Amino acid sequence: MRKFKILGLMTVFCLLLSCSMAFAQEVRTISVDGTSVIKTMPDQATINISIENTAKDAKEASAKNAIVMNRIQKDILALSITKDKIKTTNYNLYPVYNRKDNGTQEITGYNVSNQITVTVDNIDLVSTVIDTAINAGANSVNSIEFGLKDSQSFKDKALVQAINNAKRKADIIASTLGKNVTNVVNVNSNNSYIEARTFNSLMYAKSADAGIGGVSSPIQAGDISVKANVSIVFEIN
Template identity: 25%
Template sequence: MRAALAGIALLLAAAPARADDACDHTISVTGRAASSRAPDFAEVTISVETKAPNPAAALDAASKAVAGVVALGRDLGVPEADIGTSAVVLEAATRTITRPNGTVESQADGYRAANAVTIRLADMSRLGDLLRRALDAGANRIDSIGFGLNEPEKVDAELQVAAAKDARARAAELAEAVGTKLGRLCSLSGSDSAAPPPMPMAAQARLKAPAPGRRVPIAAGTIESRSAVSASFAIAQ
């Protein structure tokens, strides 16, 4: 749709100028449109953070638990393409100690490892089950939860059309208010606004175990999308 708007603007710019050009006197407006939609999918990043005396033990423990989360996603029917590793971290751990003389220093304290997997879930009614069962698989962090639309470009295209119609209606109202008539379209350009990408609800959150068998309550809400176009119309003589 943005390409279509750009094409119209290009044709208008290429039109030969005339002494009595109808676009010498114009009405310029901004048309707007918005929509509120339920999300099509949930995207959650679940990770496991472990600590051990040596790097291999720390990484192995984290990887084993994350393997359980991956298996859980498959068990819930999530396609392979919607399950992916998002981060693997291994670093030396330290701790701060205070000496009897009051000085503070850091000491080596083994190794810390983290392994994270991102799962995109189309059936959001199962998101609470996924988070609850991830605890049993060994997860101890939720890095982010987000919601998104499958076809944000389509949403943007629809809003661009609606915004263009709104611009025409606004211009017609203004023309009528000043006792004249609206002429042809002189210019049209669209904004870069679009349906947003998956938006995070929470980050770096520690999982807290609910009562046995209880799902983690999640409210998806709606996704707000907006668009705007600028248009200029000739005033009919």
């Protein structure tokens, strides 16, 4: 019986020793972040244009708005921009109220707002599209957003560069410590995105006035940034 107890204690001791050795041989790691920024010229722009008007009754307001919007779209299509590049994004018709002295309200008219977005694949046409819309009756150019047609390929390229950036950092850290990077334990792709350049109406309202007298509105796209971030845990020995 005593012999079995001794064997049992030895077994437990061996298990504890094995666990201790396994703990001592725990994988050594380093964690690094990798970043990448790619700057490139945009090859696409989305222009948000609207026409807003008021009339005494809803039918008249809607009809007047439709006439102007049809003219705007017709003139834009004449610039060799295809119909699928023009989309209605918002349409509102609502009454305009006037508050009387006695506190009651009466409808004095109706307001109609019709908004479209125009996608332009030729950046050089942006100024022309804006001027054409204004000349056709648009009374608001709400925003211009410059972007990329093949955005995913740029995101992928930025991600690869971010990974390489993380690997380079890990190699420098490991070699400085007299170690070598041997494996990848964990990867977290934090984000890969495009910082599209967006101009709101306040930023270029004065530029739109330049379209008067046959001078095109001076809209400059500038570079846009494609960014990627990763966090990687590397095993070293």
